[in-house]
Structure formats: C-alpha cells, structure tokens
Amino acid sequence: MPEQPLIRTLKEGDAFQGFLLVQEAAYKISAKGSEYLDMKLGDASGDLKAFLWDVRAVEGDMNAIRADTFVKVKGAVSSYNGRLQLKLDKARFAADAEIGDFAVFFPVSQRPVPEMLAELDAYIGSVRDPWIRQLLAAFFIDDATLRAAFAQAPAAKSMHHAYLGGLLEHTLSILGMAEGACSHYRNLNRDLVVAGVFLHDVGKTAELSYERSIGYSDAGNLLGHIALEADWISRAIGKIEGFPEELRMQILHIVLSHHGRLDFGSPVLPKTPEALLVHYLDDLDGKLEVMFRAVQEDAGGGSWSPFNRALERMIYRNRWPVVGLSKTEQS
Amino acid sequence: MPEQPLIRTLKEGDAFQGFLLVQEAAYKISAKGSEYLDMKLGDASGDLKAFLWDVRAVEGDMNAIRADTFVKVKGAVSSYNGRLQLKLDKARFAADAEIGDFAVFFPVSQRPVPEMLAELDAYIGSVRDPWIRQLLAAFFIDDATLRAAFAQAPAAKSMHHAYLGGLLEHTLSILGMAEGACSHYRNLNRDLVVAGVFLHDVGKTAELSYERSIGYSDAGNLLGHIALEADWISRAIGKIEGFPEELRMQILHIVLSHHGRLDFGSPVLPKTPEALLVHYLDDLDGKLEVMFRAVQEDAGGGSWSPFNRALERMIYRNRWPVVGLSKTEQS
C-alpha cells in the first residue's frame, strides 16, 4: 500500500487517490431516476462524505462495497456548506490483502502498545500476593493470545475509550488511580484491588468484535463481558492448585459487582471495600475520558459540547487556566 | 429421639415433653428485675412462644440456647389472648446428635422426594438432544452430591417454595408447564427449554444454607446463584468433549437471563424464545405458589390475606366454586 495523505490533512481542491475504509455505503436514486453511490469513508484520522454520481464508474462488483470493507478511490476534495467532501471519479472494492496496516484506518490509543504492555508487566511484577500474581500471569503473560487481544481491544463500543488499545489504556489508567487510593485508604488490600482492576473488563476482548469497526459478538450479546470473564477467571483458578476459595470468591465478587448497580448489569452489589473502589475508579475513568474528549473535540465550537449520549448532558468546554503553568503545559 | 406430638396437634392443657427447634431466644428482664427466658420454638408443623419464668430452671449452659439450636423442654400448653403458648418448667440445650431426624423440625415439601426424583429422571430420559441429555445427566445423575443437594434445597429464603425440597418441587412444576408450552408453541426447542428449566436455579444449592433455618451462604451473598450455576455449567460442559459452542451459549443465555430484568439480577435480557419462556414460567410458578399458600393459610381469617411482601399486595382468599366438582374435589 503506497503512502497516502491522512484525511485530517486534506484541503479543498486537493486530489486524492488511495484506500479508505467504508463506514457507510448506499446506492441511492437521484430525482432524475439515475443511481449514485453515497458513502462515508474514513481512516484513523477522520472521515468525510464521498459521492460517485455515475455508478457506471464503479469498477468490479458494486455490491461488494459495503460498510466495513475497503475501497480504492480517486477524486477531488470539494467543500460544501462548510464541510469537505470527496467527489469521486472512480471507486472499486479493495480486498483486505491490499491493505498494509489496518491501524491506519481505525482509531487507536495515543499510547504506544509496547509502552503499555511494559507497564502492565510492571504492575504484575509488583504484586506480592503469590496467588494473585500467578493468576494475573496466567491471563496476561502466559496466554499470548489473550495478551495480544487485551492490547488490541477497545474498552467499549461507543461509550468511552472506543478505539483500538482502549481497553489496555483504560485498565492502566484505573491502576494508576488505584495505586494512589491504596496508599490513601490504608485498610484496602492493594493486591486484591490490582487483581480486580486487571480482570474487571477482560471479557470485553470477547464481548466486542473489533477487527474492523467495533460491534458486539454473539457471545457478547448473549452473555455479556461480566459472565464471560467470570467464566475465564474460574477456569484459570481451577488450574492453579491450592488456590484459596476465599480469595477466589473475593476476586469474582469484584468482577461481578463492578458495574455498581443491578440495573447496570451487575448481578450483585459491591460488598467489600475493594469491590466498591474498583467500581468507582472504573466509572470515574470512563466518564472523565468522555469529558476530556468532549472538551478537546472541535475546541472552536463554542462553550458547550453537543449533547453527549454517554453522559446524558452537554459538557462545558471553557477551561479555567491553571496558574503557574506556561501556555504549552496547559494543553 | 422418642416419639413426641407435633406442635400443630397440641391443645390447651396438654403437657409437652420433647425436643424443639429454637427459632428465637432471648433472656429478658422482668419488671421485678428478675431474668426470664423468652423463646419461639418450632417443629415442621408450626411454632409457638415459650416462656421459662425462672432462669435458674435452665439446665447446663444457658448461652448455648440460641436460634437454630435445639432444646429439650418440659412444660404445659396454655392459652393467652387466643394463642397457645408453652409455659416451661425445664429447658436445656440439646446437641444435634440427640436429634434423630432434622426433617421433623423444618418445613418440607409435601411431595415425597423419591417420587420427585423419579420424575426428574424421567424428564432427563425424555431428552432427545444427546448433548443436553449428557449435560443434565452429568449434573443430576452422575453427581450424587449435587443430586442430593438438589433434592433437599429450598427454592428461596422466603419468597416462594421456602422449604426443604422446594427447589426440586419448583423445578418439576415449571417443567410440567414447559411441556405444555412446547406443545402449544411449536417453534420452541423443547429440549433446550428443559435444559434451561433444570439448570436455572441449580446454583441455589450453594447460594442458600439450609441445614437449619434458611439463609445465604458467603458465596451466595458475594456471587449469587446465577453466577454460581453459570460457572458449574461451563465446567460441566468443559468435560463433555465436542459440546457445541452454539448450544453452550444458548443454555448459558437462558440461565443468565432468567430473572427477566437487569434490576432483578440478570446481567442480560432474554433474547431467545426459549429464554423468554423459562423466565415467564419460573416467575409465574413462584408467584402462584405464594398466592395459593396465602389463600390456604388461616383460611378462616377473612377475605384477604395479610399484606404479602413477596407480591407487595394482599391476596383475595374468596374462591369462586368450580362447577361440576364435588365439594371434596375443590379443596
């Protein structure tokens, strides 16, 4: 796959030739009764509308062009109503094999994966409780497939951290807060909290499908990530001889209760301090990520974000400047 | 343990000597400053208040007499304010070893256990799907411990079928209705429904403690019966080579979703016809049992039951007589 410009860098008048991900595609009828192709095309940096007014200009199998496939297109960037769009001269379905690096086309975490995995390893290394360390190693070190999936999965379909690597980034962020909380509240069992944070969303690797755009798997819809990961934990513990039943129950309790409310899908309420903490830090981290994103997106767009569905409110974007920091530090 | 009359058969003026279960016990101070023992004693047929006015008449360790232990008592039945009570001359703690048959002291299902187990076996035998039959056999035939527990456990702490054998009785009752429903709605997979009904509450054998009065185990409070049984099913399936993943998901889905609502503790909603059916029949059977009991209890006590906490309403006790049945058939 040759070099091609990122969508975010395009300007009116630019020519564009290259591969793009089809996010939406429909053949529509114009008022003249002729057919045209109306698409939303994207890469990891953004997306724009694209039109091919003469469907005869589609090469190859027209029906292969569908959401979540790739197209190769040629056209020019124009601007209508303040938004850029692509006016295409040609379009054809592109097989996955033609695509060098999927990561170019899907949003990904801004933190490099190797750096995040090193942090994950360090956390596991810091666990002093031998049972917990063994359990976490079984998941995230010994099981290479899971380790890879855990590094690739998003944290959600749309609510928060909805990009590749988001699950790992979210997990590490909670761990950072948890470390502080365990220093602050001295009665917490830090290693138990670490276990809970690591495992609380691991089932999302199977609940979600994220080879292309993020969706739910059948197992995700039928069982949900909480039941999936509870099953995995139980099996992994079953392979560790002598694992204490009491500890097993307390870890499973954190995982089962981490949504904090029955109507949010947890079959039990948090009943230990560690379970309560994991619930709060998980919830806080997800919601703050949403807020920061809302504040930063379209920063020029007024004091208020659009209505945010995840938080069911608009977010206030005006930031009170931090005193004692230079402008560049404040970004 | 010698023969002794059932509480239900006692009349004012009777002498009573024998063993009883302590349901409540407290040492209280009379207005004269003297101490007396105030208890609620029971057997499977009922319970009554019992008083020992002179604590010096307690033999042995006074503090051993607590809720959920047994006492041996001697006294007489008197009647105050329309209710019978025991006025005791003597009382002493009785060790479990002295009790011949615990079943004498706890409420039990009115259906004989062997009859119910035979019905259970017949249902398993009727399953034509080989995977489902194997799974149910692994639970209820091959695992003698679970089979015994399944025959002994209550279906709930207090909501419905809250007596020994209640879980099995409730399961069989749902199966009876399910059989009819699968004939009626021809698109249902009957064997899948049977699997769902058998397994939907099997975790209650571990969620509840019922050696004496019914309570929750630690695992019950921390994990709940849904997570417990999902774990067991997953493990049991893991031991059946070649068990289809699709079937595994659909069975687990029925179990996880059978409370029908997230705020009632199901982490997912029923999304297959079989899961929907199991939810409705389970719910209906439990609520009808409550209603029938409310109608029958204290039948002389007016048109209305007391406020029923499980159903959050009073139940109307007046029954419109069935035409074409003799009086005796109608009871």
Place this chain on the structure above:
Amino acid sequence: MPEQPLIRTLKEGDAFQGFLLVQEAAYKISAKGSEYLDMKLGDASGDLKAFLWDVRAVEGDMNAIRADTFVKVKGAVSSYNGRLQLKLDKARFAADAEIGDFAVFFPVSQRPVPEMLAELDAYIGSVRDPWIRQLLAAFFIDDATLRAAFAQAPAAKSMHHAYLGGLLEHTLSILGMAEGACSHYRNLNRDLVVAGVFLHDVGKTAELSYERSIGYSDAGNLLGHIALEADWISRAIGKIEGFPEELRMQILHIVLSHHGRLDFGSPVLPKTPEALLVHYLDDLDGKLEVMFRAVQEDAGGGSWSPFNRALERMIYRNRWPVVGLSKTEQS
C-alpha cells in the same frame, strides 16, 4: 377488481398494473424544482417504494392520494441498492368501491377466521359454570356485531399480533396455554380463567380503528380498552338476572388487572390466582409472537434482528435444531 400479482411475488423487470394501498404519500420537489410523487404502496403481502417522476401523469384529484386510500397504478419493477421499487407511468386515486376485498391489502392472521370462530365456540361450549357460559355467549354468540368485530380486530397497533384477526388469534392462543395451566395447577378455577382470557382484550374492538391501517379511536385514546370492556361486561352482566355479585367482581378484577402493573395501565394489581395467570399468559403470548416474528423475518439477515421496540432489545435468530425432527418439520 381483476386479478393482480402479490407484491411479494414481484421480480425486477416485471410490469405491474393494479390497485394498491397507499401507506405513505408525499409530493416532493426535486433539485430541478420539479415536483414528483413519492409513495409507499402495499398489499397484505408486503410493500415497496414507488415514484412517479412527472406529477402531470397523476390522473384526477392529486390531493385525494393520501395515506390509507387506494391508488390504481401502472409501471415497472426496478431494483436499486438491492431493493425493489416501482417506477410509475400513471397513478390515480381509487375509490373504496373499486376495491373488491380489503383483506387483500391489509396483513391478516394466517389462521382462517371460520376455523378460529369454531374454536371459540368450542371453548364457550366447554364452560360448565352456567353464569360464565351465559356471559360469554352474550358477548361472542348472541351479539353478531361484536362477534364479527372480534374476528376482525388486531390485537394491538404495533406491539404484537398487529394484523386483522390478531385479537382472536391471540385470545385463542392464550386459551390453549390456559387449558394446560389449569390442568397443571389444580387450584385454579378453569372456567373463571376462560372468562378472563375471553374478555381481557375485547375492548380492543373499540379502542382500535382498523378499517384501514391500525390506529386508535377517540374512545381508545380517552378511555382505553380496559375501561371500555369493563363497562361492557358490567352492562352485559346487568342483563343476566341473578348473576352473582361475587363472580362479577372476580371477572372484572381479572380484566382490570390484566396488565399486571399500575404503570402499564391496570388500575389494580392481580390479587387472585386466576388474575395472575391471565396476566402472565397474555404477556407471554404477546412477547413470544414478537420474538417468533423477529426470528422469521428476513431470516437471511444475520444472527440478530434489528432493535425491537416492543421488547427493547435485539432478538437472537440462530435456532438450535430440534433433534429427532426432519428438516421440514423444523421450519
């Protein structure tokens, strides 16, 4: 009205001439500033989009063409974006009088009405309680108008059984389940249950309007079917000399409480076993019908139905095959 092909049987390239029901109609402005007619046309077998690009080709009164009227059209079937549509050459308003059989244009129950009415009669004949039999006969046998409406009405506007004959089909389906339930739970008064099922939705014949597409009548919106049928029952009973007040109350109670919850429009909760049963079987039957339809519709469309508004979830369409049935039996 001459023979014409069903919409379901049309193929790309077919010519079509005949009458169709207008489900939606709008005159729109094309980008060229010219006006065209954009419609959704249907018969009982399905519907498709239809366009008449030159409004001058509309014969007669253009404004008469509105939702819930008929049109006579002439055109050809084309295919755009994987969906068939009609490109019209001509269109004109068609008076009701031109339409031979309305049933050709509205979805109807798959069960023949005479068969269903025979089943209804058999149920009434099976009632042994003379008061109940008299009451049901007054409604469904003696009152020919109501009998006809009951055989024609849908069971709902959109939630379930939303087609002509749906109310009768739904009622009979519940009766089938109720029969089984009354054998299973021996304490139920079967005739009282039968009365409740027959009458629980009879008010829908007046709550809904269904001469054409289904809607609500003024009385339906102002009073609702529960109040309507309670009124009818009270009047019908008033004409049966000596009808027992106790039975009157119990029947009205079933009807008033059959939605099961106050916030679902029942002014009282079910307080008798019969009322509870009718509520559950009604609810179950409606929801199962929705599920089965979702499973069957667009069967090729993936494992999951679209989000279903009536059930507020997607339905899983993958069916685990019934063992011991040949392929044809499983459809």
Place this chain on the structure above:
Amino acid sequence: MPEQPLIRTLKEGDAFQGFLLVQEAAYKISAKGSEYLDMKLGDASGDLKAFLWDVRAVEGDMNAIRADTFVKVKGAVSSYNGRLQLKLDKARFAADAEIGDFAVFFPVSQRPVPEMLAELDAYIGSVRDPWIRQLLAAFFIDDATLRAAFAQAPAAKSMHHAYLGGLLEHTLSILGMAEGACSHYRNLNRDLVVAGVFLHDVGKTAELSYERSIGYSDAGNLLGHIALEADWISRAIGKIEGFPEELRMQILHIVLSHHGRLDFGSPVLPKTPEALLVHYLDDLDGKLEVMFRAVQEDAGGGSWSPFNRALERMIYRNRWPVVGLSKTEQS
C-alpha cells in the same frame, strides 16, 4: 346512652365511666405470668391507652372485646410519662344497640353535613348544561342512598380527609377552587369541570368501609374507586335518553385520568384541559389538607411535624404572621 365526657377533656385524677370505641385490644401476659388487658380506646375527640390489670374484672365474654367494637368501662385517669391513660376497674363488651350515636366515636368533618349538602345542591343548580345537570341530579339528588353515603364517607383511609364527611368536604373544597380556575382560564368548560369534580371520587362510597374505622371493602380492593364510579356513571348515563356520546366520553375521561399518572392508578393520562385541572385541584386539595393538619396538630411540639407518610416529608410548622390581621383572625 347517658352523657359522658369527651376524651379530649379528661384530666389526671378524673374518674371515667362510659362507653368507648375499642381501637386496639390484646390480652397480654405480665412478667408474673398473670394476664392483663391492654387496649387503646377512643371517641371522636381523641384516644388513650387503657389497662385492666386483672382480667377477672372483665365481665361477660372476654373475646368479644376486639378492635372496632365498643366497651363500657369504669376507671380513673392517671398520667405516666407525660401521657394520660386509663386504669380500669371494670370493662365489658357493649353491643352496638347500646350506643346512641356512632358519630360520637369516630372523627367527623368540622363542617355540618346539612350546610355541605346545601352547598352541593347549589352547585348542581348552577349547572347550565342540561345533560350534566341531569347526570349530577341522578347521582346526588334522585338517589337518596348515594346522597346519604356521599355525605357520610371519608375521602380516604388515611392519606387525607380521613374522617366521616371528608369526601363531601373535599369535593366541595375542590369545587370552590375550580370555580375560581374557570373564571381565570376562560377556555375551560366550567360545567364539565364541575361534573368531573363531583364524580371523581364518588366511588369511594363503595371502595371504603366506614361504618366503624375506615377500611377497604372487597370491591374496593378488587376494583378500586375509579372503576367503580366509571361503571356507575356509565349506567346512569344509560338511563338518560339522548345523552351525547361525546360528552359521555369526556366525563369518563376526567374520572379515569384524575390520578394524573398511570402508576398512581389512572389507566389513562389527562388529555383535556378539564381533566388536567381536576387532577391538579384534587391533588392540591388533598395535600394541603394534610399540611394544614400537620401544622395545627400538637402545635406546641416544635418547628417540625413528625415524618408524614402521605407526603413523605416533615412539615414546617412555623407560620409567618399575616400582616393586617389581628391575632385572633390568624388562628
């Protein structure tokens, strides 16, 4: 029945002999093992605890003394812990026939019934719409039994206006406010509002039982006052030849919707201005009555009423004085 002092007028040391209503009664066991009679006795002015320490002093049938019967007692008023109580020397069951005037023993409205009935008649006389006037006359003038019941019934069991005559008082109070509202909002149909107010709670005469203490009748529990009065209205209208169907629907709509929310027992929401108004004025009048009572009761008891169950809050009792009124006007 000879003259006897009202409970409210009793002082410590007074002797008392006379009839009282039994509100609660129980035979209890003292610490000495002897039996005593513990009662709460009342008349319309208040109630107090009463003890008979030697049950042998009960004359006649001990078990006849129950809640909602009368007793004849003899004893003296003493004061314990800041509250007056009766120490009895004698007590016996008193048959209803011995009681001259039940009204002496149950709380009643402070407005004289004849005055209220005159006001009711005036309202009916003021109705200009002939159909509405006829309907109201049928209920409240022509039907002497209903008129009497309407003048005697309470408005609720415990929420508000829970005393004899409360229903009529509450109805008239709403009418007073409604009169003002109809002058203020000129688009309201005043006669329709008057009909709605008159009829909105008339079913309470049958929903409640109030010969003695207030309770629910069987019909009340099974059907509720809304269904009861809808039935009555429908029947009454059925007897008025030519009564317009449109008006019938609008009146029934006001009655059915007057609780304002489905979860408060109205099967439909208010959808006309008149229905909305009746709902608000009814709700306001009931809640204000509760507040005023809370403010006035135990006026010396601090700034706050006890937690009020009807309103789910405490009421603030401190009143900001009205300027321009003398002290006596402000009470």
Place this chain on the structure above:
Amino acid sequence: MPEQPLIRTLKEGDAFQGFLLVQEAAYKISAKGSEYLDMKLGDASGDLKAFLWDVRAVEGDMNAIRADTFVKVKGAVSSYNGRLQLKLDKARFAADAEIGDFAVFFPVSQRPVPEMLAELDAYIGSVRDPWIRQLLAAFFIDDATLRAAFAQAPAAKSMHHAYLGGLLEHTLSILGMAEGACSHYRNLNRDLVVAGVFLHDVGKTAELSYERSIGYSDAGNLLGHIALEADWISRAIGKIEGFPEELRMQILHIVLSHHGRLDFGSPVLPKTPEALLVHYLDDLDGKLEVMFRAVQEDAGGGSWSPFNRALERMIYRNRWPVVGLSKTEQS
C-alpha cells in the same frame, strides 16, 4: 425597514420581498452535484421552507447566512404537498441594524407589556407585609434593568410560554390563581404566596438567552435558574436592614422547592403550605398553557394534537360547547 406582509397572511402565487429571520440554513448538494440553499425562514406569525436553487444568486457573504441571523429575500410563494413554501430568486445576509423591530420576528405574548407591568405594579402595591413589599419593589420597581428583562424574557426554552413576554404573562397568571386560592384556603399567608410566585422564576431572565431564538446561557446551564434567583434574593435581602431571618428562610424555601420534586431540579421538597401551593399553581399554569395551545393550533387537523413532548401525550382537541354562551364567546 419597509412594511412587509406577515408570513401567516401569504397565499400561493404571492410575491414576497423583505426581511426574514433564518431559523435553519444549509447548503446542500443536489443530485446533479450543484449546490442549493435550503432554509427555514420565519417571522413572529409563523415560518416556511425556502429554497434558492442557484447558490450563485446569493449576494455577499454566503457563510454569514446562519441560524439566528436575518436575510433579505425576494421570491414567490408556491405550494407543494399542501404546504406553502418560498422559491427564492435572491437572498442576502441582513445586518441587525437593518431590522427595525426585532419583535416582528420572534413570537411574543398576546398581552401588551404595559398592561402586564401595570398589573405587576398593582400586585406589589397590594402587599401588606412591609418586608415582602420592600423586597418585591427592590426587584421589580427599583431595578430598571431587571424590570425590563422580566418583561421581555420567555418562561422557558420550549416547554411552555416559550415566547417573549412569556415569563411575565406566566407569573401574572399564577398570581391570579393564587389570589383565589388564598381566599379559598384561609390558612395561607397571601403575601408570602405572592412573594413566592413573583420570585419563583425570576432567574430565568439570566438562565435563558432570548435576544434571538431562545437558548440557555452559560450560567443557565451551569447553575440553573433556581440557584441564580436564590442568590439574587439573598443579596437583595442583605441590603434591607432588619429583614427577618425567618421570613428570609421561608421565601427562599418556596423558591428552592417550587419544582416539587428532587428529580425535577428542586434541591428540597415543599414543606410549607405556601411552597406547596406555588409549586402546584406554577405546574398547572404551564401545563394548561401547553394544552390550550395544542387545542388551538391547527384546529382543522383532527381530534388529536400531534404527540406533545412537554406533556408526553397527545391532546384531545374536541371541545364540548359551553351552554349559555354565544358562539363568539366560546372561542
């Protein structure tokens, strides 16, 4: 600004030249790839769609034409699909300075402002409590800026009285009802009620922005009108020497509690009769305004209003005629 016809008076075929408010504007792409301007234009009497098919006919800065600006347009009224629309020949952005009277373009109260202000003054003059009169004068008489804003602000963004002058009209309407209520319920402190009504929504002058179309200010979104007005009241009282703390608390309580429920944004529940009354009359007045508007709008459009979001129901438009009024009085 020269005279121009009101939108409400336009008929098909009329030419139109003049200024209009842009309610919505978008540059869209036609199927031919050409750009057109699609707008919704309005004045205080109504709005209609407007199209300029050739964007080259836009004079001046195309991008200046946005929602909440003005345009000068020239074109003709045509009718499509039963609705009028404007087909434009020309359009240009119009600066605010060109607009003579904003009130021509935004919906306003039908009551003249001077008349309403005179009524406001009369109410303040009628207050006998000197503290309350002083407080109200400080707000509405002495503070000319607030007085002006209070006369101009709408009562809400969209729920009710959503037009200029709506806040004052709503306030006076509640006062009218309150006057009647205080005569009816003699225990109410009328001056306290008047204070509560006057101040309950005064913060809306700052919560909403209404120079052009109605929106929320930053302070409105961050603090809400209840917190805003509580702050203002506290400051105003701080400037009145000797203002009694008890009265201060009771006034603030009415304001803080006037939404009646915590989940509707009141941090406390109404706990005094005056607070309860203000809540009910405020709620009633807003909802009645919505109903009357729904009844009157599009009076020819059938018995039912469209689904009303503020009330979450459809409104019944059929009015039962008032007897004794001539036709003209009934409008």
Place this chain on the structure above:
Amino acid sequence: MPEQPLIRTLKEGDAFQGFLLVQEAAYKISAKGSEYLDMKLGDASGDLKAFLWDVRAVEGDMNAIRADTFVKVKGAVSSYNGRLQLKLDKARFAADAEIGDFAVFFPVSQRPVPEMLAELDAYIGSVRDPWIRQLLAAFFIDDATLRAAFAQAPAAKSMHHAYLGGLLEHTLSILGMAEGACSHYRNLNRDLVVAGVFLHDVGKTAELSYERSIGYSDAGNLLGHIALEADWISRAIGKIEGFPEELRMQILHIVLSHHGRLDFGSPVLPKTPEALLVHYLDDLDGKLEVMFRAVQEDAGGGSWSPFNRALERMIYRNRWPVVGLSKTEQS
C-alpha cells in the same frame, strides 16, 4: 467534673458513679402498675441501657430528664442476656454547667483537630491561583467562627462520618485523593478541584445541629447545605474585588452539582471534569468510611455486617490478608 471511667471499660459488677448523656428516656409502667425509669445512657465511648426501678429515687425534677440532657447517676453494672446494663440506685438531672467537657460524651473523630487544621492550612497555602486562595482564606482562615464550626461539625446526621470533626476529616480525606487524581489526570485544574472539595459541604456547619446529638437545623431542613453554601460562596466572592465571573460560575457549579444526580438533591449535573471528579471522590470517601466502619465494628460477629441502611446492603467482613505485612500492620 471529677474523673469517671469510660463506658467501654466497664465490666460486670463494677460500681459506677458519674455523669452520662441521656440518649433515650421514658417513664414506663410495670405490670404491677408501678412506674420505672428506662434510659439509654452514653458517653463518647459507647452506651448502655439503664434502669431505675423505683421512680421515687429520682432526685429533683423528673421531667427534666430527657433525650439530649445529662444525668448524674449511681448504680452498678450487671449483665443480662450477654449485654451489660446499669441498675441504678439514684439519678438526677444535671445542668450543662456541671459538665466539664462535652467532647467526653459525643463521638469524635480519631484525628486530633489541631493536626487536621494544620493540614487544612497547608492545602490553602499550596493553592497557586490567587483568586481561589483568597476565597478559601476568607472562609477558613479569616472567619474564625466558621473555622471553628468547620473543625467541629460532623459530615452527616447518620450516613457517614457522623461524629464531631467528621466534616473536616472527610474534607481532608477527599483532598488527599484529589491530589493524586490531579497528578494522574493531567488536564484537571488542581486548584479548582481543591476549591470544590473545600467548599462542597461547608454548608453542613449550618445544615446540621451538633451541640448535642446530631440533627437538622430549620435552615437545614428548609434550604439544605447546598443552597446554604452557594449563598455563602456568592457573598464571599462579592467581597473580593475583581473576582472573575467565569471562575465564580465554575466554583458554584462544582458545589451545586456535587451530589451527582438531580434526585440526590443537586439542581444541576456535573458538566466539567472538575465537578465530576469532586462528585466521585466525595461519594467514594463517604461510602468507604461506612464500609470500613462496618468491617471493624463487632469484628467477632460473623462474616457479614447487619443490613446497612446507608449502603442498602450487608458488608462482607472477611478480609483477605495483605501479603508482606506483619500481623500488626494489618489491623
């Protein structure tokens, strides 16, 4: 006031003479008809039941002995039913003036007040934003009365930190967590968070009354602590010339929204990252305090705490031991 032993240190058989706080007091009637005094007496270390069997042994004014007063008593410790109690020989009302140090009788924070105030001062000193530092100084340094109240007030009546000094302890604990969160989430404005934490509950100094047992003040019940502190903040800012309006809004927003939900009494939802963080850390800190207390109380009493009303669940008391800590560190 002479030295006296703490209640926690008393053993059966000890004599006791000294002052105690009356938590509950009632004169009751014994079965013999004699009167006795039944009290619950406490100091900061605990409480126990106390009985004076002969009321004639009460010296001075019997009625002065009420909840929240002090008594001087003389008696002996006895043990009944496993609990200690006081059998009194004498009791008399004790005036407040006789009590040396109220702190001896009410539960207090385990952290010394001077240490906490030093920490508070350090936090204020660390604020780099000059406006925020000035505002906090105005509250907690310059206003000696508020500073004293802030150091003395509890954080709640019963939910969490319900003891003297609890408000300050709770505030500092949140600040500790907030410090960590602001290092972790780099986009937060730390000084703004600090302001929000300091001020979020400061109104509790006036909402609660805590000279004796904790209750609500009139202002607390009528206005609530959120409205109280919003008023104070607004006034304090009003005295700081040039205080930026943007910062004022953002601080008030944090305070108004810190309950996180409208139905929990916040009139607005958190709409800035800082407001969201303060809400979560406040909520977490309160709930963890409740959990830790539940875990530690009655540590010998089984795996589960009693049902906890603040958290609406039982708390699991079994702690999984921290690895690498000696036993003494783990307490």
